[in-house]
Amino acid sequence: MVRLRSVTKSFGGAEPAVQDVSFHLRKGEFAFLTGASGAGKTTILKLIHMLQRPTSGEVRVSRYSSNRIKRRDLPDLRRRVGYIFQDFRLLENLTAEENVAFALEVTGVPRSRIGPRVQKLLGQVGLAARARALPRELSGGEQQRVAVARALANDPLVLLADEPTGNLDDRASLGVLSLFQRINASGTSVLMATHDAELIRRHGDVRVIELEQGRLVFDSVGESET
Amino acid sequence: MRAIREAVTGIRRAPALTVLTVMAIGLSVFTLGLFGLTAHNIDVALSDVERRVEVVAYLRDDASEELIEIARHEIESYPEVESARYVSKVEALYEASRELTEFSDVYSDLEVNPLPASLEISLRPDFRTPDDVEAVADRLSGYHFVEEARYGREWVDRIYSLRRVAGGAAIILGLSFAIGAALLIGIAVRMSVLARAREISIMQTIGATDAYVRRPFLVEGLVTGLGGGLLALGLTWATYLTVERTLLSLAWLPDLWIAGGLAFAGLLGMLAASGAVRRELRRLDAY
16 A cells, blocks of 8 residues: 655755655554654655655555656555545635635536535545535534545545644644544555654554654564565 | 636636636736837837828929820839829929918019929838838939939938837837737746646546646636736726827727737746746656
8 A cells, every 4th residue: 555665865965854654554554653753743644645756765555656656656655545634725715615615626526416425435534514614613523624635535544644633732632543443444545654652652552653863763563464 | 618618617627716817917918018009109109100201302494294104004013103193283383382482472472483393202111211212212313304312311211210219119129028028928827727736636646638727727827817917907908098088099900910919828828837837747757
């Protein structure tokens, strides 16, 4: 599904942001990507989403390789890989349902199919009643749920979440996490970057990949399985 | 259709920015409009002077009128010649006494008409260069009944060099103004695109193709460009009216120039938007 082989990413500084990282996220797997701020978590997610190109090594997502992918293939890749940001990145002038519909419009889904699909997605994240609300009228947790619904719009194979609970209180964080677990249970792989050790501790059964200064220092699945 | 809908939405979302962009484009195209108005009026004035370029063939007194009429027809068939008018001795005297009123007494006291008959030849607009005028004068001198062919060589030379200087200056200044306008439009549209960088990055993240992202901006660039062009047209018209009513009589711009100016503004708006979005997409994406 997602495979990183000896990936190094340097931005020209003294130390690379990511150095010789390898792991494999299987279909339907849930994993935490953890580490302190600046450890390279966001860079790893951007490399998988192919917003960044590795300096060396290879990132593979489904049938796409970072070494061979063409620019014209990027939209298709990104429809298969949902991305959720810490700051939600919703369009402020669009309502919750319009934000979700937007993700379907850009991929050319016929208008007649967008309405029912949006209702279903908002129902899935528990926001059917807030469909007409603008982002500023929603709480942080609700905004993140809209962002999740948008990321799920095109049935991605994998969901990347960059500190999705970073701006949320404990209750909202748990709500978002349980939403991810439900999504994962339906077959979508989830890779969630977080530095929240407490959150990870509470979910001891989930795979943990830990980065330190750009290097992979721990993977609970074990070296043999990567 | 989606591109148009999105463009309208984009304009509605940031009306102040759209107005600012239209104004920036409008003011930069306005400088071009003012230049166009000046260049056009210089052209009109020069054409007016050039229209007076003519060759006068003074005829011998013994030339028969039948022969002159045959020659006049022949001369009118020259490619350079617009018209050839026969002025008899009597007409020459009458015109001279009418035009030079201070000498009217002298003319009326004459016992013999000293003025020769002539053929006044006016030239087509494309054949008013010194070389063409001289060539026509030389051919006229070839007729045995022509005493002398005159055309005011110095005057023709001056008008011609003035026309060349004005033409060269128009091209250089026009290009400078056009490049200046293009740069300003580019900056204004780039600002508008940068203000929506977040939206572009969101579209990119959720899998929009480059063409999908670019299309509404192209429509928006075209609309703001045309809006700026119309604003410039209005400002140029207002300037024209003010000058016309208070300072001097002016000629308004030809329709083709107006259409060209509007198309220029619209096209530049669109190209600037395309370039700005393209740069933004490349900046956000490493591939």
